[in-house]
Amino acid sequence: xxxxxxxxxxxxxxxxxxxxxxxxxxxxxxxxxxxxxxxxxxxxxxxxxxxxxxxxxxxxxxxxxxxxxxxxxxxxxxxxxxxxxxxxxxxxxxxxxxxxxxxxxxxxxxxxxxxxxxxxxxxxxxxxxxxxxxxxxxxxxxxxxxxxxxxxxxxxxxxxxxxxxxxxxxxxxxxxxxxxxxxxxxxxxxxxxxxxxxxxxxxxxxxxxxxxxxxxxxxxxxxxxxxxxxxxxxxxxxxxxx
Amino acid sequence: xxxxxxxxxxxxxxxxxxxxxxxxxxxxxxxxxxxxxxxxxxxxxxxxxxxxxxxxxxxxxxxxxxxxxxxxxxxxxxxxxxxxxxxxxxxxxxxxxxxxxxxxxxxxxxxxxxxxxxxxxxxxxxxxxxxxxxxxxxxxxxxxxxxxxxxxxxxxxxxxxxxxxxxxxxxxxxxxxxxxxxxxxxxxxxxxxxxxxxxxxxxxxxxxxxxxxxxxxxxxxxxxxxxxxxxxxxxxxxxxxx
DNA sequence: TCAAAAGTGTTTGCGATACACCCATGA
DNA sequence: TCATGGGTGTATCGCAAACACTTTTGA
Numbered sequence: 001x002x003x004x005x006x007x008x009x010x011x012x013x014x015x016x017x018x019x020x021x022x023x024x025x026x027x028x029x030x031x032x033x034x035x036x037x038x039x040x041x042x043x044x045x046x047x048x049x050x051x052x053x054x055x056x057x058x059x060x061x062x063x064x065x066x067x068x069x070x071x072x073x074x075x076x077x078x079x080x081x082x083x084x085x086x087x088x089x090x091x092x093x094x095x096x097x098x099x100x101x102x103x104x105x106x107x108x109x110x111x112x113x114x115x116x117x118x119x120x121x122x123x124x125x126x127x128x129x130x131x132x133x134x135x136x137x138x139x140x141x142x143x144x145x146x147x148x149x150x151x152x153x154x155x156x157x158x159x160x161x162x163x164x165x166x167x168x169x170x171x172x173x174x175x176x177x178x179x180x181x182x183x184x185x186x187x188x189x190x191x192x193x194x195x196x197x198x199x200x201x202x203x204x205x206x207x208x209x210x211x212x213x214x215x216x217x218x219x220x221x222x223x224x225x226x227x228x229x230x231x232x233x234x235x236x237x238x239x240x241x242x
Numbered sequence: 243x244x245x246x247x248x249x250x251x252x253x254x255x256x257x258x259x260x261x262x263x264x265x266x267x268x269x270x271x272x273x274x275x276x277x278x279x280x281x282x283x284x285x286x287x288x289x290x291x292x293x294x295x296x297x298x299x300x301x302x303x304x305x306x307x308x309x310x311x312x313x314x315x316x317x318x319x320x321x322x323x324x325x326x327x328x329x330x331x332x333x334x335x336x337x338x339x340x341x342x343x344x345x346x347x348x349x350x351x352x353x354x355x356x357x358x359x360x361x362x363x364x365x366x367x368x369x370x371x372x373x374x375x376x377x378x379x380x381x382x383x384x385x386x387x388x389x390x391x392x393x394x395x396x397x398x399x400x401x402x403x404x405x406x407x408x409x410x411x412x413x414x415x416x417x418x419x420x421x422x423x424x425x426x427x428x429x430x431x432x433x434x435x436x437x438x439x440x441x442x443x444x445x446x447x448x449x450x451x452x453x454x455x456x457x458x459x460x461x462x463x464x465x466x467x468x469x470x471x472x473x474x475x476x477x478x479x480x481x482x483x484x
Numbered sequence: 485t486c487a488a489a490a491g492t493g494t495t496t497g498c499g500a501t502a503c504a505c506c507c508a509t510g511a
Numbered sequence: 512t513c514a515t516g517g518g519t520g521t522a523t524c525g526c527a528a529a530c531a532c533t534t535t536t537g538a
Contacts, residue, residue, distance in 0.1 A: 014256035015296070017331070017342050054257070056340065060331040087329045087344045089259070089302040098298065100259050100342070102329045155397075170489075187492075188527065214489025215535040230475060230526090412516070429519075430501065437499095456516030457508040472499085 018101045019064045020051035020138065022085070022145035023072070024128070025108040026162055031128040031178050032111060033142060034071060042095050043135030049142065050123055051101065060084070060102040068106055071123045073115030081107040081161035083152075085144055093137050105145040107161040150179050155231040157199050160222035166203055168217035169193060170210055180234045192232055198225025260343045261306045262293035262380065264327070264387035265314070266370070267350040268404055273370040273420050274353060275384060276313060284337050285377030291384065292365055293343065302326070302344040310348055313365045315357030323349040323403035325394075327386055335379050347387040349403040392421050397473040399441050402464035408445050410459035411435060412452055422476045434474055440467025 023034035035047040050071040054063040061082065069077045085103040093099065114123040128146070133139060152158045153176055160167070162175040173189050193199055206219030265276035277289040292313040296305040303324065311319045327345040335341065356365040370388070375381060394400045395418055402409070404417040415431050435441055448461030 015259045015342075017257045017259070054331065054342075057333055059333060060329060060342070084328050086326050087302060089296065089344065091299055091301060100257075100296075100302070100344075102331065102342075168490085185528070185530090186490080188529085190491075192527085209536075210489065213487070213537050215491075217490055229478070231473065233472060235528095236471070410517085427501070427503090428517085429503090432518075434500085451509075452516065455510050455514070457518075459517055 014098075016097060016099045017054045017060070018051055018099055019054060019060055019067060020049045020088075020101045020103045020141055021064060021067055021071070021106055022049055022103065022142050023068065023106040023108060024145065024149065024162075025111040025125065026175060026178055027111045027125060029174065029178060031146075032125040033128050033131060034114065034123055035126050035131070035134070036071070036123045038135055046135040047126065047132065048135035049138045054102075061104075064102075064104040064106070071114060072108070072112070074112070081158065083107075083148070085141070085148055088137060088141065090137070101141075103141045103145070105149055107149070107158070109162055109164045146179070150234070153179060154233055155228050157196075157223070157225050157228055160200070163222070166206060166208075166219045166221060168208060168210055168219060169200075170217055172200070172220075176232075176234075182235055184235070189232075196225065196228055198223040199228065256340075258339060258341045259296045259302070260293055260341055261296060261302055261309060262291045262330075262343045262345045262383055263306060263309055263313070263348055264291055264345065264384050265310065265348040265350060266387065266391065266404075267353040267367065268417060268420055269353040269367060271416065271420060273388075274367040275370050275373060276356065276365055277368050277373070277376070278313070278365045280377055288377040289368065289374065290377035291345075291380045296344075302346075306344075306346040306348070313356060314350070314354070316354070323400065325349075325390070327383070327390055330379060330383065332379070345383045345386070347391055349391070349400070351404055351406045388421075392476070395421055396475055397470050399438075399465070399467050399470055402442070405464070408448060408450075408461045408463055410450060410452055410461060411442075412459055414442070414462070418474075418476075424477055426477070438467065438470060440465040441470065 021034070025032050025034075034050060036050050038044055038046050038048050050067060052063070052067050054060055058066070061084070064082055065077055068074075068080065068082065074080075083105045085105050087100060087102045089100045091098065093101075111125055113125065128142075131139075131142065134142065149158070159172055159175045162179075163171055169190055170186075172193065173184055173186065176189070177184055200220040201223045203219040203221055207216040208219055209216045263276070267274050267276075276292060278292050280286055280288050280290050292309060294305070294309050296302055300308070303326070306324055307319055310316075310322065310324065316322075325347045327347050329342060329344045331342045333340065335343075353367055355367065370384075373381075373384065376384065391400070401414055401417045404421075405413055411432055412428075414435065415426055415428065418431070419426055442462040443465045445461040445463055449458040450461055451458050
């Protein structure tokens with residue numbers, strides 16, 4: 001029925017509304033995810049995505065940012081990229097009650113070990129590839145997050161969200177290579193990035209040594225642009241079955 | 243808090259969970275939206291997107307498909323494209339109570355005038371460009387839907403969702419031109435579509451006259467592919483400010 | 485002097501654009 | 512026979528892939 005008739009708050013089964021966060025970062029050249037270990041049933045002892053209830057006066061976005069701050073222990077999460085993925089609402093996804101969860105993907109530049117903001121259960125970074133089956137439908141949420149981020153790298157300037165405020169083009173390229181799991185040609189990547197107005201802007205005097213060896217690289221900051229047109233397409237997979 | 247402690251259903255303010263549908267179709271070369279006129283406050287007399295409560299045993303997707311069937315009066319909506327857009331959860335978006343709404347975009351090929359499935363309030367098709375300010379935050383939802391569909395046309399085979407089971411390439415091109423609001427070169431469009439494996443497949447003997455005049459066009463069906471790689475980018479807008 | 489990483493230059497080929505042109509049908 | 516829409520061919524331009532090469536640092 002499209003006409004919303006009675007607005008009695010308790011006329012319908014109440015829904016709990018939560019947020020789930022797929023927090024991704026790059027550590028030592030590998031993609032890592034922030035996970036918490038569950039203490040009680042269901043799924044006791046399993047890893048799960050961090051998350052929690054949306055409070056009565058919050059939007060899902062506000063709740064997600066609050067949770068992000070609590071889980072990571074970071075002082076300022078206002079500048080971090082937070083993107084709404086989709087909402088998971090299958091009736092059986094939590095055996096205890098009806099929970100509708102709005103999922104977000106969050107991207108962090110460096111990876112400080114989470115300091116567990118006063119809470120007992122500890123959050124930890126785990127390598128994305130070594131993640132065992134997660135609690136609830138969190139495997140699917142995490143996979144959706146990875147797909148989304150990978151797709152966004154193609155058509156948006158999102159990659160800088162994985163980088164510290166000042167970064168080298170080599171570091172930016174590593175973001176693409178790590179998330180996509182492919183190698184990219186350095187000269188071509190460079191040209192593409194620099195040819196996109198507003199993607200990155202040079203830091204005037206900056207230069208930094210990356211791996212201890214090699215020529216110091218110029219430093220860049222994230223620019224004002226958000227869209228990447230034309231897109232930077234990931235190389236087509238080799239073994240293509242028609 | 244990421245540890246979900248008490249699961250008392252009434253410990254938190256209950257949220258109503260609804261779906262809102264941006265149902266789009268092409269009529270006479272123009273993009274149209276399915277809207278319902280509100281009978282009571284708030285926003286009495288204003289147009290709104292169709293939608294309604296998610297029932298206790300439904301997922302949001304199921305509820306959206308049920309609402310779509312109810313609003314359009316169509317017998318079979320199982321084949322129609324339904325895509326989750328995002329969830330709108332700002333605390334003040336409905337003045338009566340806390341409503342979290344999962345928005346969907348639905349795409350219909352032809353446009354049967356809705357028969358209002360037994361309900362009093364009538365749903366109607368209105369031209370997208372002539373839509374007056376809608377109730378609640380539905381203007382934003384509708385704009386988000388349009389943006390999403392426009393972007394999806396570039397990188398997915400979504401356009402066939404706007405077409406009947408058998409269609410001509412000219413009709414498919416009109417989908418792009420109408421949603422994007424731009425013209426496309428016919429020979430190049432043709433080649434691009436036919437060069438993408440699985441986008442469309444020819445109907446063996448089919449041919450149809452399109453506008454009464456002109457050469458009868460070959461008929462095609464939607465293929466199995468969903469992704470469109472490399473993408474079919476919309477022509478860059480002329481008046482670009484750097 | 486070598487290894488490693490940054491940065492530049494150049495060739496080549498594919499794909500998209502922008503056309504010109506032919507075909508089939510109804511008025 | 513003309514207008515209208517479908518369909519084919521083709522020259523050109525631009526971008527991007529691929530790869531060779533130089534530069535600057537630490538070991």
